[in-house]
Amino acid sequence: xxxxxxxxxxxxxxMLRLFFVCTFALVLAAPVLAETSEPVEEYVPNEVxxxxxxxxxxxxxxxxxxxxxxxxxxxxxxxxxxxEYVEPNYRRYISLAPDDTYYTSSLLTHLEQSNDADIDxxxxxxxxxxxxxxxxAVLDTGVDIDHxxxxxxxxxxxxxxxxxxxxxxxxxxxxxxxxxxxxxxDNDVNPTPNSASFDETVVLHGTHVSGTIGAVGNNxxxxxxxxxxxxxxxxxxxxxxxxxxxxxxxxxxxxATDMGADVLNMSFGGYSTSATEEDAIADAVAAGGLLVAA
Numbered sequence: 290x291x292x293x294x295x296x297x298x299x300x301x302x303x304m305l306r307l308f309f310v311c312t313f314a315l316v317l318a319a320p321v322l323a324e325t326s327e328p329v330e331e332y333v334p335n336e337v338x339x340x341x342x343x344x345x346x347x348x349x350x351x352x353x354x355x356x357x358x359x360x361x362x363x364x365x366x367x368x369x370x371x372x373e374y375v376e377p378n379y380r381r382y383i384s385l386a387p388d389d390t391y392y393t394s395s396l397l398t399h400l401e402q403s404n405d406a407d408i409d410x411x412x413x414x415x416x417x418x419x420x421x422x423x424x425x426a427v428l429d430t431g432v433d434i435d436h437x438x439x440x441x442x443x444x445x446x447x448x449x450x451x452x453x454x455x456x457x458x459x460x461x462x463x464x465x466x467x468x469x470x471x472x473x474x475d476n477d478v479n480p481t482p483n484s485a486s487f488d489e490t491v492v493l494h495g496t497h498v499s500g501t502i503g504a505v506g507n508n509x510x511x512x513x514x515x516x517x518x519x520x521x522x523x524x525x526x527x528x529x530x531x532x533x534x535x536x537x538x539x540x541x542x543x544x545a546t547d548m549g550a551d552v553l554n555m556s557f558g559g560y561s562t563s564a565t566e567e568d569a570i571a572d573a574v575a576a577g578g579l580l581v582a583a
Contacts, residue, residue: 341373418516428557429527436500503520
């Protein structure tokens with residue numbers, strides 16, 4: 290795991306306070322899973338996650354095993370004393386957000402018509418407007434890294450040389466200059482739809498969330514994030530329909546932690562608990578990460 294760069298103590302304390310404020314903004318900005326009349330797929334068909342008892346390590350060492358029947362496989366692996374745990378590869382779904390133009394900015398300031406249901410961001414900004422030494426990983430549908438209100442706050446991998454086709458920093462991800470796409474397994478973290486028919490509110494969800502966290506402030510452009518200055522690490526973990534799985538999420542959490550993320554934003558949920566996910570979260574917390582889920 291990459292060692293985190295030492296940060297100025299004062300700025301770190303101030304930013305932790307600001308991220309505590311940001312937590313409330315994210316909870317407000319990311320409603321729960323949308324209700325649907327269609328049946329929800331609880332887990333990925335024909336896949337289970339197996340953690341062997343004699344293999345030390347974290348959730349990243351869990352194996353994805355292809356099986357003919359998930360229920361039967363869980364029973365068989367569960368009876369094997371060599372297995373620490375086995376579980377279905379549970380689904381995770383993106384939390385929906387509205388597409389109103391000024392939705393993000395309205396949460397930050399003063400909403401008298403909503404019983405002051407805002408975070409009064411100006412009071413925090415009197416103390417600090419952010420710090421780019423703080424890395425926030427956004428595990429979502431991707432981030433528009435060229436967006437004029439985000440581009441200055443997008444993470445750049447200091448150990449990687451762009452477009453040379455070499456894994457310069459030896460982390461297992463080639464040319465991950467601005468993050469990684471765990472859906473398509475490449476370095477394009479932009480929210481590019483894979484089909485002509487897509488829901489824009491889902492595909493652009495990660496960009497919306499990133500704007501709430503860190504749209505550049507005081508630049509006469511668009512809206513202002515909770516942090517005017519911060520470093521956003523895009524980690525794409527959802528497809529165009531807002532679907533993902535525990536195997537993807539766990540690997541993404543491990544990646545963000547290894548890349549030095551101080552905060553991991555996870556605006557998604559599911560319908561089953563997961564030992565694999567819990568292990569990945571525990572590893573991130575042990576490394577000093579703060580995980581914000583909505």
